[in-house]
Amino acid sequence: MPSRPGTGQTGEDRREALDTTTPAGADSRTGSLEGPTEKELPRVTTITGRTPAHHTEVTRAVGLTSRMRRITLAGPTLVGLAPSPAQDIEIILGDEAGRRVKRRYTIRRARPESGQFDVDALVHPHGPGGRWAASVQPGDQVEFLGPRGRLELREAGWHLFVADEAGLPAVAALCEALGPGARTVGLIEVGDQHDEIELGVTSLRWLHRGKDEPGRPDRFAAALSAMTSLAPDGQAYLLGESRVVISLRPLIEALAIDPIRTYVKGYWNVGRGRARPIAGGRTRQI
Numbered sequence: 001m002p003s004r005p006g007t008g009q010t011g012e013d014r015r016e017a018l019d020t021t022t023p024a025g026a027d028s029r030t031g032s033l034e035g036p037t038e039k040e041l042p043r044v045t046t047i048t049g050r051t052p053a054h055h056t057e058v059t060r061a062v063g064l065t066s067r068m069r070r071i072t073l074a075g076p077t078l079v080g081l082a083p084s085p086a087q088d089i090e091i092i093l094g095d096e097a098g099r100r101v102k103r104r105y106t107i108r109r110a111r112p113e114s115g116q117f118d119v120d121a122l123v124h125p126h127g128p129g130g131r132w133a134a135s136v137q138p139g140d141q142v143e144f145l146g147p148r149g150r151l152e153l154r155e156a157g158w159h160l161f162v163a164d165e166a167g168l169p170a171v172a173a174l175c176e177a178l179g180p181g182a183r184t185v186g187l188i189e190v191g192d193q194h195d196e197i198e199l200g201v202t203s204l205r206w207l208h209r210g211k212d213e214p215g216r217p218d219r220f221a222a223a224l225s226a227m228t229s230l231a232p233d234g235q236a237y238l239l240g241e242s243r244v245v246i247s248l249r250p251l252i253e254a255l256a257i258d259p260i261r262t263y264v265k266g267y268w269n270v271g272r273g274r275a276r277p278i279a280g281g282r283t284r285q286i
């Protein structure tokens with residue numbers, strides 16, 4: 001599949017999720033992997049050509065919460081590989097019909113010296129990714145493509161993170177990279193208090209869904225509407241259900257955050273894989 005020039009992104013990547021970031025400048029997508037300083041934040045490594053494939057083994061799988069597991073993948077091709085904060089990998093899984101499918105997971109932490117990546121994966125029964133997260137065990141073989149992804153940290157007076165469970169690992173990785181001195185605000189939706197994990201966000205509000213279905217904008221919208229802007233030089237990251245994150249854009253603008261400083265990424269889609277009735281009484285997968 002052809003790559004988008006200069007990004008290593010494939011057509012499939014563009015279909016899978018919406019990424020409406022506007023890069024600040026041509027040179028902002030390349031750069032150093034050195035640790036952050038006040039003036040220099042970690043940047044994204046541009047991968048050109050085909051995204052590399054890795055054959056790894058699960059060396060550890062532990063529960064972070066009752067619905068989130070940290071899975072450690074290890075392999076010789078990961079030695080020396082230092083992804084940028086919140087880059088992700090595309091794991092090859094099998095669906096219920098035995099077809100190969102790809103699902104994306106954030107690299108929560110990388111240990112280049114020993115060739116290990118940690119991913120924090122949400123456990124749920126509705127898709128290959130959620131089922132893999134529930135059942136994966138040490139000794140399992142895992143093939144993936146990556147690292148990939150264009151999420152980048154930029155200089156900003158404050159950083160606003162709006163995310164659900166799928167975005168939690170990225171928020172944690174980004175806050176870790178920003179360091180304790182950064183001014184960070186988080187609005188994070190989870191089921192209940194048992195889903196909360198340590199994020200390193202300085203001002204954090206958990207939004208509890210209770211028994212409601214995930215993938216609705218209401219709680220985020222109410223919380224954003226009640227906020228006041230901290231300063232006009234904010235940077236926003238919206239990481240969650242595709243339609244939800246797009247619908248929240250105007251509320252981010254209302255906080256005086258410039259649209260070009262707003263990173264919007266659909267991490268999952270309500271209803272994906274479910275059969276939907278179409279004309280003639282037949283069904284089609286969505």
Ligand SMILES: Cc1cc2nc3c(=O)[nH]c(=O)nc-3n(C[C@H](O)[C@H](O)[C@H](O)COP(=O)(O)OP(=O)(O)OC[C@H]3O[C@@H](n4cnc5c(N)ncnc54)[C@H](O)[C@@H]3O)c2cc1C
Pocket residue numbers: 017088103104105106107119120121122123124126127128129130131149165166167169170214266267268269270271272273274
């Ligand atoms: C760049 C990127 C990074 C990501 N990082 C992570 C990560 O670190 N950890 C993580 O857990 N996820 C992460 N995700 C999200 C993950 O890829 C999706 O949730 C993916 O859809 C899971 O695949 P699945 O096979 O379980 O479900 P799918 O086959 O995609 O969907 C089946 C059904 O499951 C439901 N569903 C899927 N995902 C979710 C969800 N997150 N919450 C509630 N219901 C859901 C939907 O209703 C859907 O109809 C990331 C996505 C992207 C694009």
